[in-house]
Amino acid sequence: NAGVTQTPKFQVLKTGQSMTLQCAQDMNHEYMSWYRQDPGMGLRLIHYSVGAGITDQGEVPNGYNVSRSTTEDFPLRLLSAAPSQTSVYFCASSHEGWGAYTEAFFGQGTRLTVV
Amino acid sequence: GQQLNQSPQSMFIQEGEDVSMNCTSSSIFNTWLWYKQDPGEGPVLLIALYKAGELTSNGRLTAQFGITRKDSFLNISASIPSDVGIYFCAGPSGNTPLVFGKGTRLSVIA
Numbered sequence: 109n110a111g112v113t114q115t116p117k118f119q120v121l122k123t124g125q126s127m128t129l130q131c132a133q134d135m136n137h138e139y140m141s142w143y144r145q146d147p148g149m150g151l152r153l154i155h156y157s158v159g160a161g162i163t164d165q166g167e168v169p170n171g172y173n174v175s176r177s178t179t180e181d182f183p184l185r186l187l188s189a190a191p192s193q194t195s196v197y198f199c200a201s202s203h204e205g206w207g208a209y210t211e212a213f214f215g216q217g218t219r220l221t222v223v
Numbered sequence: 224g225q226q227l228n229q230s231p232q233s234m235f236i237q238e239g240e241d242v243s244m245n246c247t248s249s250s251i252f253n254t255w256l257w258y259k260q261d262p263g264e265g266p267v268l269l270i271a272l273y274k275a276g277e278l279t280s281n282g283r284l285t286a287q288f289g290i291t292r293k294d295s296f297l298n299i300s301a302s303i304p305s306d307v308g309i310y311f312c313a314g315p316s317g318n319t320p321l322v323f324g325k326g327t328r329l330s331v332i333a
Contacts (some may be wrong), residue, residue, distance in 0.1 A: 112265075141320040148232070150311065150325035151266070158318075166320070198265050200320070212321055214265030 110134050114199050114215035121189040121222045129184040129218050131199030137213075139202045140182040144168065144195040145217075151198065157182055189222045196220070225250050225316045229324035237332050242299040244327045246312030255288050255295040256321065258311040266311055270297070304331050 115130045133140065141156035143166075153166030157176040171193060173185040182201075186193060196219050202212040229246045236242055246255070254273055258266035270281050272288035272295060279286055283300045299306055309328050313321040 139320070143323075148325060150229075151323040153320055153322075156320045164319075200265075211268045211271070214267070216263075216265050 112199055112201055112213050112215035114197075114218050116218060117216065118219050119221070121186070121220065123189060123191060123222060125189050127186050127189065129186075129197055129199075129220070131182045131184065131215060132180050133182075133199075133201040133213070134180065135201060135203070135213065136179060137201035137203050138179065139212075140176070141166070141200050141212075142172070142174065142182070142184045143198045143200065145198060146195050154184065154197075186220075189220075191222045194220060194222045225252075225314070225322050227312055227314065227322055227324035229310075229312055229327050231327060232325070233328040233330070235330045235332060236302055238302060238304060240302055242302055242306070242329060243296065244298075244310060245294060245296045246324050247294040248314070249293070251292040252295075252314035253292065254315055255286070256313045257284075257286050257295070257297050258313060258323075260309040260311065260326070262308065269310075299329075302329075302331050304333055307331050 112133045138159045142154040143151040145151050152168050155174040157163045163174050196217045198217050199215045200212045227248050256271050257269045259269050260266045270286040275292050276290050277288040285298045287296045309326040311326045312324045316322045
């Protein structure tokens with residue numbers, strides 16, 4: 109059972125380039141989310157989804173787009189990369205929600221550098 | 224939005240020592256979660272707390288849900304080198320995904 113799989117693990121982009129970070133889960137979880145982790149800042153929520161076709165913004169959504177066409181996949185798109193988007197990105201999923209009686213499972217992260 | 228404040232930000236301890244860290248919030252949480260992040264990995268759930276006053280153990284780890292529902296504590300007894308990492312408290316914010324503290328970075332000196 110793979111759990112939550114993120115690709116790529118490492119990526120270097122030039123300012124202005126676009127790219128998609130992939131996230132896939134094989135646990136049939138309805139809830140998925142994207143966080144970014146910066147030194148001393150903890151994990152900050154970018155976007156999330158409560159099911160296929162439903163997405164919403166988190167704390168730091170600017171510069172990112174998401175879509176949820178299937179239960180399994182939740183890609184994160186950087187429209188025009190900026191150095192401020194240099195970070196480690198984590199995808200997470202859970203079965204019935206967040207917190208109460210459910211566990212959020214995290215991928216191994218994508219380390220993105222924008223030069 | 225809701226914010227979680229963790230302290231201390233970092234700790235350097237000798238192997239075998241006990242560790243205590245805490246997390247506070249200005250608003251009430253109905254669930255407190257403690258995650259650990261190993262270097263280069265994603266966070267993994269250690270302990271979940273669902274009731275005010277609850278004390279829960281997982282091996283050498285013990286966590287408590289504060290009576291006021293605005294704080295939580297994590298203790299690690301007899302630390303070992305593999306305890307190194309970042310410890311996060313987290314809680315659900317309404318119907319949105321988890322809110323995380325900024326983490327406590329633990330270093331263990333053998």
